[in-house]
Amino acid sequence: MSSYRTEVEAADALKQAYQNIRAEIGKVIVGQDEVVKSVLISIFSNGHCLLVGVPGLAKTLLVQTIAQVLDLNFNRVQFTPDLMPSDIIGSEILGEDRHFKFIKGPIFSNIILADEINRTPPKTQAALLEAMQEKAVTAAGVTHKLEQPFFVLATQNPIEQEGTYPLPEAQLDRFMFNVTLGYPSFAEELQVVKNTTSTNKVQLNKIIGAAEIVEFQQLVRNIPVSDNVLEYAVKMVGKTRPQGELATANVKRFLNWGAGPRASQYLVLGAKCHAVISGKYSPDIEDVQAVAKPILRHRIVRSYHAEAEGLSTDQIIEQLF
Known part of the structure; x- marks a missing residue:
């Protein structure tokens, strides 16, 4: 009984921390509520997040603000066409003692902002793969563990823009969420302009640190989930596969490729975290649906028929509900 009470208290602590973080971020970021929610869920679920939107929507500012509020080490890497893998991972140099050192x-760092990640060639993008999956990097045959927690929060411009490269599918799959940012409403943009064209400085408070985040990540994994919710998540992913037995006629017509097992894992983890920050102690089907779009939208490939009929990936995902 005591362990249950402890887990309940921990869940309540995560919910409170989430609310405090949201309030603190709100001092700087106007609107973008669903975007902030998705980023925080990915962090507490030990995942990575890809933010997609045109320049000027405060993607970089959002990541910097989150790093400040979470009291984590933060590094920004500006991805450019001439960026090399060693510029991200590091390199060996010959020291004064004639020995190589890394x-x-x-x-x-704890948080990596991969800014405009799709403006660098795939070779350099792939340098992040091992770090994102194994939380380690290998250089000159030696594996170096990364400090925990570790997140890659990447920003991406729409691929229709000049000077962009599509992300490799293997790397896209390692992002838990693909979050799209839209333009702010009139009222939100008015507030943004008011806040950013004055001399007022916002003082951000640090809410939690690395140790608490790691504990909350473990808590999310320990949250119980019923069999029917597990089955619903796995079936939803199975329905995205045109060659699979669960595929509907629409999926076979509108999709060329579906999501893999990692999508099922992330749906369950994301639903668990969404449930806790919503004040529940176990996820239900609505929690799975709440995180489905950002988890699935970069893991399915539309067919020519979907593009010809103007069907977006989000509309196809909605049909799976």
Whole structure:
């Protein structure tokens, strides 16, 4: 009984921390409520997040603000066409003692902002793969563990813009969430302009640190989930596969490729975290649906028929509900 009470208290603590973090971020970021929610869920679920939107929507500012509020080490890497893998991971240099030593790159931090990640060629993008999956990097045959917690929060411009490269599918799959940012409403933009064209300085408070985040990540994994919710999540992912037995006629017509097992894992983890920050102690089907779009939208590939009929990936995902 005591362990149950402890877990309940821990869940309540996560919910309270989430609310405090949201309030603190709100001092700087106007609107974008669902975006902030998705980023925080990915952090507490030990995942990575991809933010997609045109320039000027405060993607970089959002990541910097989150790093400040969470009291974590933060490094920003500006992805450019001439960026090399060693610029991210680090490299070996010959020291004065004539021995090679490894100089750590910016990836050795708690939060990595991969800014405009799709403006660098795939070879450099792939340098993040091992770090995102294994939480380690290998240089000259030596594996270096990364400090925990570790997140990659990447920003991406729409691929229709000049000078962009599509992200490799293997790397896209390692992002838990693909979050799209839209333009602010008139009232929100009015508030943004008012806040950013004056001399007022916002003082941010640090809410939680690395140790608490790791504890909350473990808590999310320990949250119980019923079999029917598990089955619903796995079936939803199975329905995205045109060659699978669960595929509907619409999926076979509108999709060329579906999501893999990692999507099912992230749906369950995301639903658990969404439930806790919503004041519940176990997820239900609505929690799975709440995180489905940002988890699935970058894991399914539309067919020619979907593009011809103007069907977006989000509309196809809605049909799966």
